[in-house]
Amino acid sequence: MLSGESAVTVEIVDESKPGLRERKKQRTHAAISDAAIALFLEHGFDQVSVARVAEAAEVSKRTLFAYFPTKEDLVVHRLADHETELARVVRARQVGTDPLSAVREHFLDGLRERDPISGLNDHPQVLRLTRMILDSPSLVARMETFKSGAERALAAALRETADTPELTARLAAVQIVAVQWALSQDNAHRMADGEPADARYSGAAADAEHAFALLEHGLGRLTPPQ
Amino acid sequence: MLSGESAVTVEIVDESKPGLRERKKQRTHAAISDAAIALFLEHGFDQVSVARVAEAAEVSKRTLFAYFPTKEDLVVHRLADHETELARVVRARQVGTDPLSAVREHFLDGLRERDPISGLNDHPQVLRLTRMILDSPSLVARMETFKSGAERALAAALRETADTPELTARLAAVQIVAVQWALSQDNAHRMADGEPADARYSGAAADAEHAFALLEHGLGRLTPPQ
DNA sequence: GAGTAAAAGTACACCAAGTGCAGAAATGCT
DNA sequence: AGCATTTCTGCACTTGGTGTACTTTTACTC
Secondary structure, three states: OOOOOHHHHOOOOOOOOOOHHHHHHHHHHHHHHHHHHHHHHHHOHHHOOHHHHHHHOOOOHHHHHHHOOOOOHHHHHHHHHHHHHHHHHHHOOOOOOOHHHHHHHHHHHHHHOOOHHHOOOOOHHHHHHHHHHHOOHHHHHHHHHHHHHHHHHHHHHHHHHOOOOHHHHHHHHHHHHHHHHHHHHHHHHHHHOOOOHHHHHHHHHHHHHHHHHHHHHOOHHHOOOO | OOOOOHHHHOOOOOOOOOOHHHHHHHHHHHHHHHHHHHHHHHHOHHHOOHHHHHHHOOOOHHHHHHHOOOOOHHHHHHHHHHHOHHHHHHHOOOOOOOHHHHHHHHHHHHHHOOOHHHOOOOOHHHHHHHHHHHOOHHHHHHHHHHHHHHHHHHHHHHHHHOOOOHHHHHHHHHHHHHHHHHHHHHHHHHHHOOOOHHHHHHHHHHHHHHHHHHHHHOOHHHOOOO
């Protein structure tokens, strides 16, 4: 209501500055997450208790759970953006481009850039993270749930931007997500087995082309009667 | 080595009779499972503790966990057969039949028979079970893990019976499982919304045909440039 | 049929993931 | 500086699940 003192308080009062409270929250969030990842990478997800993470982050267990709803979220929150990645790619595609091509090009871009999400990244950090996740059944299960979310988001994007019928959108979405996931997993598995990303690149790209061709043209003629 | 006394012991010694110990184990297994399902159906999976299940089954908590490794298994063990169902269908297909057709016919059979696994079953028991599972995040997550198992089994079957290359088998498997699952879920969802199975049947069959046609011929021409 | 080894079941103490709650501490606003 | 609100904490508690030592039951042998 009053604005007469704005000149005096201009340094302190600002509409878009985070504020101490907000900044502190972000720092705490990061501190907990970092401590968690470091400990999990070193000893394994299932070998480290949340109590130990809280201790390392110099925070009470109760506070930890105020920031992360479950232990798994300490890891998975870092991938949260990727849940809607495909949906965003489909929505942001150029006019005249069909959704499948947009997704294919995006994935091939990911391979080229060695995006960890494509599986084609052999940095020790990434490798260790992958192994850590794969070694923990509860984290693997959490990734599956993650996949479901990606399917739902992609289905919505297909429905809304390509006015695909409800069921068709869902069917296309689950197929696309499943295939992309399988490709990533295959790459990640090879990295874990010691194959260098650069050596694998051309094969990975060829496999991706093959997989997306399968999606586009169907399984029909690839499994003929014996 | 000796067979001279076989006539005397024929009533007692028999190679394929279960024996008291085995029968008792089976009864205990069933008692625990039945008590669990009954309680879960009545109060919800997350609202019933395993201690209460053990009590109802007149068994110690420790014994319960000797029979079922996790709480979720109390429910999911009943579906265990379905994990390898698609793989079995593919392996058992007639010569001259391609895997995709075999799976399609099998699913359509399931719809015709109102097999609960197809989602097209509106028996109150089935409906309540479905709702119970869908209401519990941990059970839903468990079902996803279940799906992964089905994918792996199907991929192996494709590799072995249609000598499909490793990657292609995996890609085909994840697509098939994903599509079938989506169809079942759609049906189950409609049943939960009160649609009668018989009224839904023709639509479900048409949707299934559509979905398998999509699998066979690809997503290519269904999402054309705008 | 008694004796005995193995299997199954139990009681109990324990650990880890979360949650509820009441109070202490930090923050923002005036 | 004073006060309301948010955040953090300690603590007790619930629940899923495990290790262990002990008792009971089953099966087998003499």
